[in-house]
Amino acid sequence: MAKKKSAKLKARLPRGFVDRGPAELLAMEQMISVIKQTYELYGFEPVETPMFEYTDALGKFLPDQDRPNAGVFSLQDDDEQWMSLRYDLTAPLARHVAENFESLPKPYRSYRAGYVFRNEKPGPGRFRQFMQFDADTIGAPSVSADAEICMMASDTMERLGISRGDYVIRVNNRKVLDGVMEVIGLAGDEHAETRLTVLRAVDKLDRLGVEGVKLLLGEGRKDASGDFTKGAGLGDAEADKVLAFVEAGGETTDQTIENLRGLIADSKTGAEGVEELATMGKLFDAAGYTDGRVLIDPSVVRGLEYYTGPVYEAELTFEVKDEKGRPVRFGSVGGGGRYDGLVSRFMSQPVPSTGFSVGVSRLMAALTTLGKLGQEEIAGPVVVCVMDKDIDSIAHYQAMVQELRTAGIRAEMYQGNPKQFGKQLQYADKRNSPCAIIQGSQEREQGEVQIKDLIEGKRLSAEIEDNKTWRESRPAQFAVKRDELVAEVKKLLSAQEEDRENN
């Protein structure tokens, strides 16, 4: 019985989520496998945690604890405990480590990839479900662990095909940022709010420029739509100090370190941070990563809440044009830092930790634009056409398909309605099949099959205008003995392969 049309269910994707097709899935698999190889090479081992955690295990860093639904997807279990979908891979790892602390080797070096969920306003290229790929060293207090992760991040970028110079790993230290705050008189709990505002302003340097940041440090700033953002309310002298610090990056690491030493000599915490950066700088230098791959940059601000020491960010530096010809910068595709407090909130002992997270979904968009991913067409299966519909003939077609499969050739028999032969070739064409196999009663009597080269045929179709000629000439089609089917298809496939490589 036909329902009223208006009552029919509307097929629709939830806001901020996407379906992925074969090309994208293949590209993602390739990418994940490269990252995995890199992390493995550095001695990290895999681990998986579930999508759900109890909200309080994630909850310490929720923006607003009174509303577990703000920013995260949460639900109540049947025992009324709040659970949430993970919004990153670090908090779940901290829980896993705390829970299995006795049995894990220390330092514990692990990696994992997975989808994370954020219940917030989606935008173009920004979804409510996306993939991250993290590596973490837990139980290692020295900044050499941080330095190692920065170098691994750099290796990962290059193994993914991003050229040296098209990306940079920028490194800073939270203690240095804290030192600057001390110097301008913002130490102490009563200034926590202002410190946050200052850090947020600094974080926008790449987008708003020095002038914009200066406005945000002072009274505030109006955006293009006329909306006003309140500033930190610093005086000119303080604002200039912050800006001087942000622009302290010099030609060389040594110079940057010297600049920083001069700016925050009065702060003990700041000095400590500078020395940590100096140590990391030496390690990068010794390993040869100071050739533009890894850079000490005082303007990096990340993870305002839980980072306690070095912080780093992987940034793409090249520009591309979008479909409207406007320049688009991909910017940050990953980041991380030291989070000495995250595991220990479950424990009675300190557990110094550091880690890095790659934004897989975002990086994939960048790589696709660069042409490093998703370029190759996905080859379809060889399609065996159904000419005769009696059960014996079908069995013969099935046998051909099985022979091809046994030889490792992707193949299928047409499973649609075989009434119209043209539809079968249309289907094969749409699947991007390399060739179709045709055997009607005429061929069967001769002990032959027809192989139709669909790639070559497509090329020839440009030269034929008349439909009658097109149909009768049967372009790019040839007969072979039934026994030689597999060998001939193999031959055709390798010829096509060679053709692709030459173009």
Add this chain to the structure above:
RNA sequence: GCAGACGUAGCUCAGUUGGUUAGAGCGUCGGAUUGUGGCUCCGAAGGUCGGUGGUUCGAAUCCACUCGUCUGUACCA
């Protein structure tokens, strides 16, 4: 969250000062051609004009609210 712009077929868009049955191109499906992909021609399906309420003899068109999309901004663990 805040501010602005925009919502008409699967997609891209027309639609006059408010006036009969809301159109086109592309795509989809069917046929010309039940043994050959492309081209060409013919035909069909596809719309509560984002939703609700209001003004009016009459609303895709005007008004209010609401939902959605985009842009900027805020937040981003």
